[in-house]
Amino acid sequence: xxxFLQTIVGGVSLGAVYALxxxxxxxxxxxxxxxxxxxxxxxxxxxxxxxxxxxxxKLPFALAMVxxxxxTGAIGLVIERVxxxxxxxxxxxxLIGTIGFGIVLDALIIMIxxxxxxxxxxxxxxxxxxxxxLRIRTYDLxxxxxxxxxxxxxxxxxxxxxxxxxxxxxxxxxxAATAVGIHVGRSNAIAxxxxxxxxxxxxxxxGPLLYVSPALGGALGIKGFAAAILGxxxxxxxxILGGLAIGILDSFTAGHFQGYSELVTFLVFTxxxxxxxxxxxxxxxxxxx
Amino acid sequence: MRTKLLVGAAxxxxxxxxxxxxxxxxxxxxxVILIFAIxxxxxxxxxxxxxxxxxxQVAFFxxxxxATAILTTHAGLGFWVSGLLAIAATVLIGIVIGTPALRVQxxxxxxxxxxxxxxxxxxxxxxxxAGGAEGISGIPSPELPGVDLSSEYLYYYLELIxxxxxxxxxxxxxxxxxGRRMRAMRDDALAAGALGAEVPMxxxxxxxxxxxxxxxxxxxxxxxxxxxxxxxxxxANMFLLLAMVIIGGRQSLIGCVVGAISLALVREMLVDxxxxxxxxxxxxxxxxxxxxxxxxxxLPRRARAYLxxxxxxxxxxxxxxxxxxxxxxxxxxxxELLAVQGVSKQFRGLKALDDVSLxxxxxxxxxxxxxxxxxxxxxxxxxxxxxxxxxxxxxFRGTDMTGRAPYRLARAGMARTFQNLRLFGDLTVEENxxxxxxxxxTLSAWRxxxxxxxxxxxxxxxxxxxxxxxxxxxxxxFASLAPKSLPYGIQRRVEIARAVAADPALLLLDEPAAGxxxxxxxxxxxxxxxxRDSGRxxxxxxxxxxxxxxxxxxxxxxxxxxxxxxxxxSHVAGHPAVIEAYLGDTGEFEGATR
Numbered sequence: 029x030x031x032f033l034q035t036i037v038g039g040v041s042l043g044a045v046y047a048l049x050x051x052x053x054x055x056x057x058x059x060x061x062x063x064x065x066x067x068x069x070x071x072x073x074x075x076x077x078x079x080x081x082x083x084x085x086k087l088p089f090a091l092a093m094v095x096x097x098x099x100t101g102a103i104g105l106v107i108e109r110v111x112x113x114x115x116x117x118x119x120x121x122x123l124i125g126t127i128g129f130g131i132v133l134d135a136l137i138i139m140i141x142x143x144x145x146x147x148x149x150x151x152x153x154x155x156x157x158x159x160x161x162l163r164i165r166t167y168d169l170x171x172x173x174x175x176x177x178x179x180x181x182x183x184x185x186x187x188x189x190x191x192x193x194x195x196x197x198x199x200x201x202x203x204a205a206t207a208v209g210i211h212v213g214r215s216n217a218i219a220x221x222x223x224x225x226x227x228x229x230x231x232x233x234x235g236p237l238l239y240v241s242p243a244l245g246g247a248l249g250i251k252g253f254a255a256a257i258l259g260x261x262x263x264x265x266x267x268i269l270g271g272l273a274i275g276i277l278d279s280f281t282a283g284h285f286q287g288y289s290e291l292v293t294f295l296v297f298t299x300x301x302x303x304x305x306x307x308x309x310x311x312x313x314x315x316x317x
Numbered sequence: 318m319r320t321k322l323l324v325g326a327a328x329x330x331x332x333x334x335x336x337x338x339x340x341x342x343x344x345x346x347x348x349v350i351l352i353f354a355i356x357x358x359x360x361x362x363x364x365x366x367x368x369x370x371x372x373x374q375v376a377f378f379x380x381x382x383x384a385t386a387i388l389t390t391h392a393g394l395g396f397w398v399s400g401l402l403a404i405a406a407t408v409l410i411g412i413v414i415g416t417p418a419l420r421v422q423x424x425x426x427x428x429x430x431x432x433x434x435x436x437x438x439x440x441x442x443x444x445x446x447a448g449g450a451e452g453i454s455g456i457p458s459p460e461l462p463g464v465d466l467s468s469e470y471l472y473y474y475l476e477l478i479x480x481x482x483x484x485x486x487x488x489x490x491x492x493x494x495x496g497r498r499m500r501a502m503r504d505d506a507l508a509a510g511a512l513g514a515e516v517p518m519x520x521x522x523x524x525x526x527x528x529x530x531x532x533x534x535x536x537x538x539x540x541x542x543x544x545x546x547x548x549x550x551x552x553a554n555m556f557l558l559l560a561m562v563i564i565g566g567r568q569s570l571i572g573c574v575v576g577a578i579s580l581a582l583v584r585e586m587l588v589d590x591x592x593x594x595x596x597x598x599x600x601x602x603x604x605x606x607x608x609x610x611x612x613x614x615x616l617p618r619r620a621r622a623y624l625x626x627x628x629x630x631x632x633x634x635x636x637x638x639x640x641x642x643x644x645x646x647x648x649x650x651x652x653e654l655l656a657v658q659g660v661s662k663q664f665r666g667l668k669a670l671d672d673v674s675l676x677x678x679x680x681x682x683x684x685x686x687x688x689x690x691x692x693x694x695x696x697x698x699x700x701x702x703x704x705x706x707x708x709x710x711x712x713f714r715g716t717d718m719t720g721r722a723p724y725r726l727a728r729a730g731m732a733r734t735f736q737n738l739r740l741f742g743d744l745t746v747e748e749n750x751x752x753x754x755x756x757x758x759t760l761s762a763w764r765x766x767x768x769x770x771x772x773x774x775x776x777x778x779x780x781x782x783x784x785x786x787x788x789x790x791x792x793x794x795f796a797s798l799a800p801k802s803l804p805y806g807i808q809r810r811v812e813i814a815r816a817v818a819a820d821p822a823l824l825l826l827d828e829p830a831a832g833x834x835x836x837x838x839x840x841x842x843x844x845x846x847x848x849r850d851s852g853r854x855x856x857x858x859x860x861x862x863x864x865x866x867x868x869x870x871x872x873x874x875x876x877x878x879x880x881x882x883x884x885x886x887s888h889v890a891g892h893p894a895v896i897e898a899y900l901g902d903t904g905e906f907e908g909a910t911r
Contacts, residue, residue, distance in 0.1 A: 062424075121610055122606070123370065131602065132603065250428065290439040301420070
């Protein structure tokens, strides 16, 4: 029982990161029906930016994170602007376009930061908390708190602001939204920007948990996507639950299957998609694209 | 045609003499490029032709190479036997990876196939039998009496022959019935299914084809490099392969080959700066999808269109011909052809159909009318198998067909048109008809391997029938045009011609007169009557009352998802419930129907 609980605790902080990645995917998907295949690479860019500012310019961790979020947000805007002519026309081409951006970002990362990775020290130095015999790292709690805060802010933005309501309208029917005077392109751009910002947040937070390397985003991206689908693509509570579920699944497969954990995770994920393509909180979004 | 043959022959001669001008390093590069070209043709078939997003092509490649390596080094089998077994293994894996395509498409399929490709690299990196991260070395080179295939110069000829055969077979598939059906499915899976294309089977066939090409390339790779390791089959190479296909033009196999060769050459030139090469091809992919979605292969046509545009339109516009009526045939009229029994269809809270029953006799023209939102199209979708009814049965030709897949209903003798026209956009008008005319099963695709001449002969017969249909509907001059370029009225006519070309016993027409002018409506009435006289039964949904009243013998009126009246045009027109449904307020109408 102790081991079982400890495994769950070990998966939760990574799960929160997956949830943030999943939120980015979901936000873009629900607004424009597109899966951004460059999302994982944006996570890597965010992780490198945050760690660079944190390590070399000695900015406080929080400030380094903000800088990373702003820069990646700008990258998100560029991606959306370039692919805008294809929006609501050819989803397969857009998907390939985002893969193209992923290839470019991957090359840029290697050019700027090199092919080898770096370890990022944890910004929180206190000793792990001991709770009923479970060891909980304090940084894990920080990750959970920030992820929760980001989710609350996102939900408030979508439900309480005019801009957020406009984005919801575009998500439901982009033609009707145009008819009532909403600038669909701008709405998509904001979705992309926030999505990229969330990716940077996830990347920045995951730096001290994992090793920051060019391959980081690929793994995080595909697991974040799996989380988004598991929860029901486009659904915000689904993304959170899916993220935590994948994190815990990860933690268990790593314990039981060692090197094959990735294989097992992907096979489980494939089976879930085949059995229930709409996920746990799924809307009828499967045929949208 | 002749110039194409000449160019092909010239290229063949150049390819044959190429090794004489190359040093030993260059021939190695060329050998690797040929392998990529085979992979690209496979990816082009599954992605460009069949429209299935497949990011596992590199895993197929890996399975082929690894299986060859394992069978030759661990099991001690000969190269050729191992190669054959490796291709069989790849096809099995192809079936596994293609299975998700039965449930999900587009983005979902992309991510699933990507995940499975990652799972493959994860497995080979860890499995002992695959040599772990070090891979497997010491693969024997293939042996052929009298030919030393360990020489890369001679190996080139082996690859060249395999490549030529693989490309020719791919082109053969694309230009005949199977490829046409796949392209139809790519453009509109729903309409293809409604015309009898077995969509699930076609998707699996596409993945199997791609896996054969992947396996072939893998076997050749193992024989060439004689060493396999996980990093040759990683995601970066998958994306490189994808870039080759996109830049070359995914819908053209020749384009895929050109893309593979040019990108591989560029990569070779930048071999000391791999990140710059990656940056370059990534950017080109983005530019291509935005500005030239058909890739390099589409450039000549775009250039020609541009030049024509600059010179101004030339020649005369194509003319719609007159419809030539069908020979009247004695039909077994009076027998019950279709029976809808107590069908209800619920969409969450909305009840679109509520206990609808109707029977249609053979040889009838039945009209279905009703206000907007009364459930007419939902009823069509239930009859043709697109929706599964919540309750009730659909009996067609005496068999219970409730909930059968659309393609099964189509094969049983049902065809339909759609309210918002669903023509295959990237096929010509003639090809649209050919897809409908081809009634063969996808399973009979084994003929492509064993009886290719038979396939060609059948295709020629199909083309002859298509010419007849084109002539009958006055569409001859539009045969080679894309449907999207035609006026709306002509597109409607093409869709009807296509539905009838599928030789249905029952034809469902969903608002065929919408958007037509007066003369076109008159022609439509003539066409529908002639179709009926040729021994078919027609059900027609229409808002144009003049047309319905003059054309139909029996009319069913729907309102609020229920049948409120049924009978001859004059009976229905005078029915109080109908008048109220169209004019009166709902309170009175509720009372009148009960």
